[in-house]
Amino acid sequence: MGGFPSRSPPMPSALVPRTRLVSGPDGPLAVQQWGESGRSTIVLIHGYPDHSGIWSKIAPLLADQWHVVAYDVRGAGASFVPARTADYRLPRLVADLRAVIDATSPDRPVHLVAHDWGSIQGWEAVTDPTLRGRIASYSSCSGPCLDHAGHWMRDRLRRPTPRHLAQYLMQGLRSWYIAFFHLPVLPTVMWHTVMGPHWSRWLRWLERTPAEQRAGQTADGVRGMRLYRANMLPRLLGPGDRHAHAPVQVIVPLRDRFVGPALSDPAHLARWVPQLHRVEVDAGHWLPLQQPALFARLVRGFVRRVERQQRQTGRQRIKA
Helix, strand or coil: CCCEEEEEEECCCCCEEEEEECCCCCCCCEEEEECCCCCEEEEECCCCCCCCCHHCCCHHHCCCCCCCEEEEECCCCCCCCCCCCCCCCCCHHHHHHHHHHHCCCCCCEEEEEEECHHHHHHHHHCHHHHHCCCCEEEEEECCCCCCHHHHHHHHHHCCCHHHHHHHHHHHHHCCHHHHCCCCCHHHHHHHHHHHHHHHHHHHHHHEEEEECCCHHHHHHHHHHHHHHHHHHHHHHHHCCCCCCCEEEEEHHHCCCCCCCHHHHHHHHHHCCCCCEEEEEEEECCCCHHHHHHHHHHHHHHHHHHHHHHHHHHHHHHCCC
């Protein structure tokens, strides 16, 4: 039968991200946005060696109710590449996040959601007093506050019970790659020859996680090692006192090969996080890729609860 070729129905706006560049303090940051910008905003921060594409299945599940933002952190994806290792220090990373927040939600606080190294950055932000009032809540998965982790290490050695020593040693074994990334030459060679070209296979083998191989994977892996070199030793060996100024949800995958559940011990975190919600899930490290619907459901439930409590608090203040 003759006629014009049929056209595919348009994709719902919640499923198709809008892309833009945001001017960061040191260079442009590649940003994606889903949903209506007039709604309250969720900002997603990816980890290492990922880019913002890790959120591609999660963002649309949240965009029916919120304005969702994801960005490539400096040195990853389509964002700018710093020249020096020092440019990857946490204060510079938080300055980038502040620029993204100001550009995408200038008048309202945002809900932060982060994974892996994104979580380390998120902790830095939610414990930064200058960002008080700009962050409504924080959901962290598989990435501790480095200062909290440093205190955790000290506490285990200061009180060397069999349980504490076992936790310390087990986390040390999980963190072997941190020492590896500090070596000269060899980690870069490994990324170019063994890890980068076969990263999707590594994920399937290690975590049974579906992932597509992408062109920039090796470059992101090589550049991202500077995150470890710029931050790990100074923070773990000389931790500061960092207190969260917003409600925090810690999502703990119990089969995480890299970040053990003991690092998020509620008794330890209560010292730093007055409003803590901790939830354990049967999953591996790359939960956002393994079970995006579950991850989105956890974020949705926590953000709804926080917003409901904030509305109630606002009404009480008006009555008073």
